Structure formats: C-alpha cells, structure tokens
Amino acid sequence: MWSKLISQKKITLLEPLATIKKELKGRSKQPSIKTELSSEERTLIEQIKFKTNKWNQNNITRTKAYLDFYQCHPEVHWAFLGHMVSRNGGWNMTDLKGGLLPRLLTKKECQSFFTFLERGNWLIFQDAFPQFLLYEESIKREKNLFYLLPHFHVSLFMEIIWNRFLEDCDPYTLTIALIINEQSYLELRVIDNPVFKKSIFNTLEFKLQDLLSMNQILFPYLENGKVKLIGETLHHFESLHRRILLGKRLYSILFANSKRLNKIEQWAYLTPHSGSRKDYWPHIFHDIDEGVPGRLLKRRLKSCRILPDSIRFYSPKLEFVWKDCVHEEAEIKEWYEDWQVVYYLINSEETINGEIEDEYCQTLERIELTTIAKKAIFLRN
Numbered sequence: 133m134w135s136k137l138i139s140q141k142k143i144t145l146l147e148p149l150a151t152i153k154k155e156l157k158g159r160s161k162q163p164s165i166k167t168e169l170s171s172e173e174r175t176l177i178e179q180i181k182f183k184t185n186k187w188n189q190n191n192i193t194r195t196k197a198y199l200d201f202y203q204c205h206p207e208v209h210w211a212f213l214g215h216m217v218s219r220n221g222g223w224n225m226t227d228l229k230g231g232l233l234p235r236l237l238t239k240k241e242c243q244s245f246f247t248f249l250e251r252g253n254w255l256i257f258q259d260a261f262p263q264f265l266l267y268e269e270s271i272k273r274e275k276n277l278f279y280l281l282p283h284f285h286v287s288l289f290m291e292i293i294w295n296r297f298l299e300d301c302d303p304y305t306l307t308i309a310l311i312i313n314e315q316s317y318l319e320l321r322v323i324d325n326p327v328f329k330k331s332i333f334n335t336l337e338f339k340l341q342d343l344l345s346m347n348q349i350l351f352p353y354l355e356n357g358k359v360k361l362i363g364e365t366l367h368h369f370e371s372l373h374r375r376i377l378l379g380k381r382l383y384s385i386l387f388a389n390s391k392r393l394n395k396i397e398q399w400a401y402l403t404p405h406s407g408s409r410k411d412y413w414p415h416i417f418h419d420i421d422e423g424v425p426g427r428l429l430k431r432r433l434k435s436c437r438i439l440p441d442s443i444r445f446y447s448p449k450l451e452f453v454w455k456d457c458v459h460e461e462a463e464i465k466e467w468y469e470d471w472q473v474v475y476y477l478i479n480s481e482e483t484i485n486g487e488i489e490d491e492y493c494q495t496l497e498r499i500e501l502t503t504i505a506k507k508a509i510f511l512r513n
Contacts, residue, residue: 145474145475145478148296148300148302148305149305149474149477149478151296152292152293152296152305152474152477153471153474155292156289156292156468156471156473156474157471159288159292165282165283166279166280166282173280176269176277176280177280177283177284180262180265180266180269180284181262181284183261183265184257184258184261184262184265185258187257187261188254188257188258188261189456190450190451190454190456190457191218191221191222191225191250191253191405191407191450192222192405192406192407192450192451194218194253194254194257195215195218195219195221195222195405196404196405197257197261198211198212198214198215198218199211199212199215199400199401201261201264201268202215203401204268205264205267205268205271207301207303208264208267208303208306209303209304209306209307209383209386209387210260210306210307210310210311210383211264212386212397212400213307213311213379213382213383213386214256214260214310215400216349216351216386216396216400217349217382218253218257218405219400219405219411220349220350221249221252221253222405222406222407222450223350223407223408223409223447224249225246225249225250225407225450225454226407226408226409226447226448226449226450226453226454227409227447228242228245228246229242229448229453229454230409230445230446230447230448231421231423231445231446231447232445232499232500232503233499235503235506236499236502236503236506241335244331244332245332246454247457248322248328248331248332250454250457251321251322251328251459252318252322254457254459255317255318255321255322255462256314256317256318258462259284259285259286259313259314259317259462260310260314262281262284262286263281263284263286263290263294263310266278266280266281266284266294267294267297270298276295276298278291278294278295278298279291281294285462285464287313287316287317287466287467287468288466288468289309289312289313289467289468289473290309290310290313293305293306293309293310293313294306304479305477307383308379308380308383308476308477308479309477311376311379311380311383312376312379312473312476312477313467315372315375315376315379316372316467316468316473317467318375319372319467320463320465320467321462321463321465323369323370323372347365347366347367347369348363348364348365348366348488348491348492348495349363349364349365349366349378349382350362350363350412350488350492351363351385351386351396351486352396352399352403352411352412352413353392353395353396353398353399354395354398354399355395359399359412359413360489361412361488361489361492362385362392362485362486362487362488362489363382363385363486363488363492364378364381364382364385364484364486364488365488365491366378376476380476380480381482381484384482384483384484385484385485385486388483388484399412406419406449406450406451407448407449407450407451408447408448408449408450409445409447410447414444415437415438415444416433416436416437416438416444416445416496417444417445417446417447418443418444418445418446418447419446419447419448419449420446421446421448422443422444422446423443423446429503429504430442430504431500431501431504432444432445432500433445433493433496433497433500434497435493436489436493436496445496
C-alpha cells in the first residue's frame with residue numbers, strides 16, 4: 133500500500149530517520165508482547181486503561197484530556213494538534229443538530245454522520261492516550277516503559293518512534309509519526325468499514341459536503357480583541373495519503389509561528405470546549421435556537437456578518453443534542469506494513485499561511501443559500 137502512496141524518488145535519509153528506517157526493517161511486523169508481567173506492570177496497564185476509558189466518554193471529555201496533557205507536556209505537540217482537531221470534530225457533530233444541516237439531510241443521514249464522526253474520535257483517543265500516559269509514567273519513573281505498548285495494541289511503528297523520542301526529544305518527528313499512525317489506524321477501522329462506505333462515502337450527501345467545502349478545520353485565536361480563524365480544508369477524506377499530508381500542513385499552521393501559537397493556546401485555555409460554534413464566533417452562532425417554527429427562510433449572512441434584524445445560526449452544545457455512545461471494542465489489527473512510510477517523516481519545511489476565514493465565510497453563505505433553495509423547491513412541489 134505505502135509504495136503506491138509515497139514518491140519513489142531516491143531520497144537519502146538523514147539521521148535519525150535513517151536509524152528509524154533501519155529499526156523498522158529489522159523488526160518483525162508482529163511486536164513481541166511481554167507475557168510475564170510484574171504486579172507493578174499489571175497495575176500500571178490497568179490504571180492506564182481505566183484513565184483512558186474515563187476520558188473517552190465523549191468528544192467533550194476527550195478534547196479536554198488532550199489539552200490537560202499538553203499543558204503538562206508541551207513537548208508532545210500532537211496533544212495540542214489533537215485537541216484542536218477534536219474541537220472541530222465536536223463542531224461537526226453539533227452541526228448535525230444545528231440550524232442548517234438538518235435542513236439538507238434526513239434524520240437517518242444525520243445519525244449516520246454522527247456515528248461516523250464519533251467512532252473516529254473515539255478510536256483515535258483510545259489509541260493515542262495510552263501512549264501519552266505511558267510517556268508520562270516513563271518520565272516520572274525515569275524508565276522506558278514503551279515495551280508495554282503492545283498491551284494496548286499500539287502499532288510497532290510507534291514503539292520505535294517513542295523509543296527515539298526519549299533519546300532525541302524531536303517533537304516534529306513524533307508529531308508526524310502520530311499523524312501517520314492515527315490516520316492509518318482509522319483507515320483500517322473506519323474508512324475500510326463496509327457500513328461506513330455504504331452509509332457515508334457512497335452517498336450523494338458526502339459528495340455534496342465535499343463540494344460545499346464543509347470539511348474545514350479551524351483554529352481560532354484572539355487578535356486585537358477579535359477572534360480570527362486559520363486552518364485548512366480537507367477534500368477526499370477517503371484518501372489516507374491526503375489525510376496525512378493535511379495533518380502535516382495543520383501541524384505547520386499551528387507550530388511554525390510561535391507568536392500565533394501562543395495566541396491559539398491562550399484562546400484554547402480560556403475557552404472551554406462545548407461543541408457549539410458559539411465558542412469562537414458568538415456574533416454569528418448561538419447555542420439557543422432563536423428561530424420560530426414555520427418561519428420563512430431568508431438570507432441572514434453576508435460577508436461574515438448577520439444582516440440587521442436577523443437571528444444567529446443555531447449551534448447547540450454537544451451535551452444537549454447527542455447522548456454518550458457505547459462503542460464496540462476496536463478491531464485488533466496492525467497497520468504497519470512497509471518501512472517506506474518513513475518518508476512521510478521528512479520535513480519539507482513548507483510554509484503554510486493557513487488563511488481560511490474568507491473561504492469559511494463563503495462556505496457558510498453557500499450552505500445557507502442551499503438550504504433556502506431546497507426549502508423553496510420543497511414548497512413548490
């Protein structure tokens with residue numbers, strides 16, 4: 133699979149990537165699991181599983197857990213990237229109960245989209261968070277504990293990466309490796325899932341969502357008393373290669389500019405995640421539905437401003453519109469197949485400006501106009 137996704141140009145890998153390549157090639161694809169555990173090791177494994185399950189309750193708890201960990205361990209950059217992307221996941225979930233998308237999708241379709249988003253959010257957390265907790269314990273005990281990763285069914289790839297991180301503390305390599313790992317993990321369990329393929333990827337609505345550019349990932353920050361947005365738009369979610377490259381771009385947007393990163397961090401610390409888009413733009417969104425049933429739909433938004441005498445868009449808090457889900461256990465599968473995945477770890481040092489605010493405003497206007505047009509067609513028929 134990887135040989136088809138990665139350029140076949142001959143690239144000389146510099147240290148430490150050459151070492152990672154050597155270790156990947158020298159290890160069996162089936163990680164060896166230490167079966168004779170001490171009571172201390174068994175207790176630690178159970179504690180990590182308990183903490184992970186506790187914080188994996190819903191999108192709100194997961195998003196908070198990522199940020200709490202990042203505050204304690206800012207060297208693990210992916211924790212903040214995961215936090216910000218998870219916020220977007222929550223906003224996407226509440227959109228399905230908000231003032232616009234339910235006018236475009238049926239209740240069944242909204243439920244399918246939520247299940248898809250929630251499953252992915254849950255899967256990534258239950259794979260990533262045990263890694264973070266093992267890292268935390270390794271630091272506390274001054275002992276490499278990553279030999280325990282197989283007990284959480286974490287990929288061999290990440291065991292090698294974490295071992296290197298304890299030696300060189302390279303946040304870039306660790307972050308990109310985690311992006312590769314989590315997207316590959318999703319590929320086997322969500323993207324290739326026949327249920328999701330039928331209910332999500334093969335539907336007209338998913339294609340419509342892609343055409344309407346409704347897959348924007350937004351990073352808010354405060355500047356001169358106003359919340360600004362940067363981010364990226366994902367097209368063709370089904371492509372693992374595109375998702376990995378998007379993750380690399382998002383990381384660059386977040387961490388390439390230290391002053392802007394600080395502003396995004398401050399916004400995140402001061403703004404608890406609720407799932408409502410009111411969190412970042414209360415002048416456009418409200419977590420209370422201000423609309424009147426049966427009221428004639430008319431245009432409310434122009435140039436990212438609510439028109440005079442118009443109500444804001446309904447964007448509810450997640451806890452009020454979606455119940456917690458009981459998930460089936462994750463399938464135990466090893467995604468790592470080919471050492472060539474290491475080429476994704478090369479730092480292209482590409483500069484991404486992340487300008488997205490105008491595009492996002494245009495997206496909101498397109499969605500609003502689409503809902504009005506659909507309502508008009510319905511009334512004529």
